[in-house]
Amino acid sequence: MSSRHPYRRVMVALLSALVLGGLAGTPAAAEPTPGGDPGDEGASANPTLAQVLEQTTQAYTDAKARFDASVKRQGELTEQLKNTEAQLATIKDQVAAIAIAAYRTGPLTTFAALMDAGSPDGFAERAGSINEIAHHNDNLLHQYKLLQDAQTAQKKALDDEVTTQQQQVATMDQQKKDAEKALALAGGPSKGFVTANLPVADPVKRNSDGSLPKESCSVKDPTTTGCLTPRTLHDMQTAQKDGFKRFVSCYRPSGPYEHPKGRACDFSVQKSNGFGGVATGDDFVYGSTLAAYFVKNAYNLGVMYVIWFKQIWTPAAGWHHYSGVAGDPSSDHTNHVHLSVL
Structure with missing residues (x-):
C-alpha cells in the first residue's frame, strides 16, 4: 500500500x-x-464491525429459519392439495350425474313416482327411498363443496408460502451483502x-x-x-x-x-x-x-x-x-x- x-x-x-x-x-x-x-x-x-456481524448474522439466520419452515410447510400443503384433488376426482362424476338427473327430471318426477305407488305401503317405501337418495346426494354435494373450498384455501396458502420464501431470500441476500461490506476491509x-x-x-x-x-x-x-x-x-x-x-x-x-x-x-x-x-x-x-x-x-x-x-x-x-x-x-x-x- x-x-x-x-x-x-x-x-x-x-x-x-x-x-x-x-x-x-x-x-x-x-x-x-x-x-x-x-x-x-x-x-x-x-x-462497530462486531455489531454489524451480530445484526447481519441474527437477521440472516432468522430469515433462513423462516425460509426453511416455509419450504417444509409448502411440502405439507402440496401433499394436502394432492389428496384434496384426488378426493374431488373421485366424487366428481357422481356430482355431475346428480346435476344431470336434476336437470332432466326436475321435482315433478319425484311426485309422479310417489303417485304411481300401488298401495299405501308402496307409497311409504318409495318416499323413504327418495328421502335416502336425497340425503345421500345432499351429503355428496356438501362434501364436494367443502373439498372445493379446501382446494382454494390450499392453493392460496401455497401462493403465500412462495411469497414468504421470496421475502426471506431477499432478506438473506441483503444480509449477505451487508456482512460482506463490513468484512471487505x-x-x-x-x-x-x-x-x-x-x-x-x-x-x-x-x-x-x-x-x-x-x-x-x-x-x-x-x-x-x-x-x-x-x-x-x-x-x-x-x-x-x-x-x-x-x-x-x-x-x-x-x-x-x-x-x-x-x-x-x-x-x-x-x-x-x-x-x-x-x-x-x-x-x-x-x-x-x-x-x-x-x-x-x-x-x-x-x-x-x-x-x-x-x-x-x-x-x-x-x-x-x-x-x-x-x-x-x-x-x-x-x-x-x-x-x-x-
Missing part, C-alpha cells in the same frame, strides 16, 4: 482488528500464558476449511418458527469461574462429545463482545493445556477440522461466526481473510479456533 495514504492504511488495520475471536478490548501480548486464555486476542475496542473472500466425514452435531433448542430463543449468561462455565448461555455450553460439550477434546476456555470478563456475554469459546489446537504458538502439523489439522465441524453444523449449533488461522466464517458471508493488529498467534487465531454463538 502506498505511503501516501496513511489514513487508509490505519483504517484497514483497525477494521481488520475488529473481526476477532474474543473481539475484546485491548491488544494481546505476544504470547498467551501457557495455562490461561488467549487474552483479548488483539481486538480494538471499537464495536478486513480481507476478501477466502477458500476456508472443508473436511469430509464430520459428525452431525446435536441441534440446539429452537422456537416453533425455527428461530433461536433469547438466552442469558445463566449457567456455570466449566472451563472458567464465569458463566455461559445454555446454547454455548451445549455447543462446547457437543464438540467435545464429537471428539474435539483439547483445551478450551470460554468466559472472559474483559471486552465488550461475546466472551463476557458467555457466548464464545476458544478451542486450543495443541494437546497440552494453554494456547501456545502458531499451529503446525497435527495441531493445524485438528484446528482446520474443528473449524470445518462448526461451519458444517452452524445451523444445528446456532453459530454466529468462526475464526481460525487468519480466516473468519459467518453464515451470511462465508469465509473471508482476516488478521489481527498485533500479528501474534492469538490475534491471528493461528493457535486456537474461536467460536461465537448467537
